[in-house]
Amino acid sequence: MQKVPGGILRAEPRERFLSKMAGQPRKVLVVAGGGASRLVECSVAIHALKKKYPAAETTLVASGVPREIAECVPDADKVVCTDGRDGAGTGLWGLLSWVWKSRFDVVLCQERDRRSELVALASGAPLRVGWRKGAGRLAFNEGASGPFPNGRDAPITALLDSIGVDTEGVRPRLKQPEGQGRFVGKFRARHGLGEKDKLVALCLSGSLEAARWPEVYFASLAEMLKERGFVPVLFGAKRDARSALEVGKAAGKPLVSCVGSSLEEMVSILSVCEVAVGGDSHLCHLAGAIGVPVVMIFGPTEPSRYPLGDKTIVMTASNSPCKPCWDLGRKRCPKLHHDCMRLVTPDEVLEKLRGVISLKTPVPQSKRPSRDKLPVTY
Incomplete structure (x- = not known):
């Protein structure tokens, strides 16, 4: 992190950050939007990020779906649901506290909403990827800004492309539930x-x-x-x-x-x-x-x-x-x-x-x- 006029902390530029990490961040967080369809989209992001950074620990934060379904994402090293069973609390403040303590290097938020923006800011991650429009310009230092007609959410591929993660040939995939x-x-x-x-x-x-x-x-x-x-x-x-x-x-x-x-x-x-x-x-x-x-x-x-x-x-x-x-x-x-x-x-x-x-x-x-x-x- 570096200081800018006014004493505000700002993330380092992506190129400088990745050069320091030799191109391999240690911890990556993907925050899925609510619902099963969003989880399916995020399976693409996690698979593509795992191909790009194979040594990184990839964590998925899921909401609006049962834990048993969230755990079907095959490339996630860790799955966190906001049900209090992962140390992430049961509400927004518990999630923000957990994200801040976890010290992620890369955070990717799928939705364009206040929750995603707060999670990105609380993480303090050097690389924060999301919808950079409105308040998102402060929360994220990389991502998509549109225009995307007929919708409020950036396609997940646009977010990945903004940080040089190749999505060619990557398809959504889930494992069979255990039961x-x-x-x-x-x-x-x-x-x-x-x-x-x-x-x-x-x-x-x-x-x-x-x-x-x-x-x-x-x-x-x-x-x-x-x-x-x-x-x-x-x-x-x-x-x-x-x-x-x-x-x-x-x-x-x-x-x-x-x-x-x-x-x-x-x-x-x-x-x-x-x-x-x-x-x-x-x-x-x-x-x-x-x-x-x-x-x-x-x-x-x-x-x-x-x-x-x-x-x-x-x-x-x-x-x-x-x-x-x-x-x-x-x-x-x-x-x-x-x-x-x-x-x-x-x-x-x-x-x-x-x-x-x-x-x-x-x-x-x-x-x-x-x-x-x-x-x-x-």
Whole structure:
């Protein structure tokens, strides 16, 4: 650290710091944003940083996800959750105190928020990487400043590029949860499923309300899959219970579901699915990170903002020119037609699935919602 006029401490320039450390910092901290999708993005940062600085101890601070999921990031030497079990306290002040005492050399914060800025300042790290806009100019001495349309968070690759960390070919990846076999065994026994039953995950959640695929489409796709010998399984958070009921009602009978189960259990079951289908959601991002093929439907959100798995197939409505628009309508479509999601039909998704799983039985026309009967609201 060095003093500037006024007695304020300022971090040394990155080049001088890295030359002192012979290019190898001792301790690196990555602060993930809240939620599972942010954790998946941070797995890219941790893997890239580990390749750049193999001798450094890399620590991940995770929030908004269970510890069992945070520990699935394979390249993190240490995982810290703000639940009081790691000496980091249970709140913001406990976290700031722990960061200050830990003396990290490099701190990378994913989110653009006050919490990240305070963590960076409290760390006193010579190299602090984050969103350098507004108060972030004081908190971070390296990072991205934009412009990044349709969002408040810098893409994780832009932050890494700002400090010369190569992200070429680096994909999100997670390990299987430790209790994977136990969860899968109980799930199969509960629903009378055998080892040879082929599961297909239908992920009802959406990063935004406007990013959900219509329930009637999920029901139609589920019927098509069942006719081909697959077992469609509904996935979602507790708040998706109503959507699961609507899908079952549209399908004519209840479907196999793990909606409302713990995130650890759902990730375990996702890992044995043949493929996952859904909108831009944390479940689809998690499925892609653990190596499951995913057909992900993007509407109001922008796929280029996310690091996606090698087996992820992106679908968008080509005849919906108003997308992306998530900065305008988080809960409802600003134009009230939801074309970006409803114009991607079950037939088109099924066609994409042909490249992933073997589909032989022809689709009965009666099960297909035609384009002149597309749902208006959902």
